[in-house]
Amino acid sequence: MLGMCREQLREIGGHGERTYPHECCGLLLGTYDGRQARVMEVWPAENAWDESAAVQFEEVEDWNTQERRYTIAPELMLAAQKTARHRQWRILGIYHSHPNHEAVPSECDRRWAWPEYYYLIVSVRDGVAGESRCWRLDEDHQFQEVSLQLDSGGDA
Secondary structure, three states: OOOEEEHHHHHHHHHHOOOOOOOOOOEEEEEEOOOOOEEEEEEEEOOOOOHHHHHOOOOOOOOOOOOOOOOOOHHHHHHHHHHHOOOEEEEEEEEEEEEEOOOOOHHHHHHHHOOOOOEEEEEEEEOOOEEEEEEEEOOOOOOOEEEEEEOOOOOO
């Protein structure tokens, strides 16, 4: 289960709407007590997917554009890691949008996912954010859906 406040989820949906028809992306920072993860802060990122990123992910052949792919700059990942460590948090996971597609991981998402992360996907159809779903890899490197626990956010 991944806990977060409704405002954080709205922030992610708004990010997806602003970047439509491109995928948005960002990081989820927070706490993890060994059983439950709690998002404390959402870190929007610029979708750094470009031709040089495409070369690094050369196994990705279809839809090799920001409309269907995203990547986060390593500098932002490092800054997020330092910030999380300083606050005694961790990077819990990554969010991204699927423009005009369901909030279900693609094969590309699965192939490049890290097992320790949560993956929150928001579906953005015709520029309007809709359903959000959260996923995590199992020991067979297959995504399993994780429930989202939403609250009003007074403590986040």
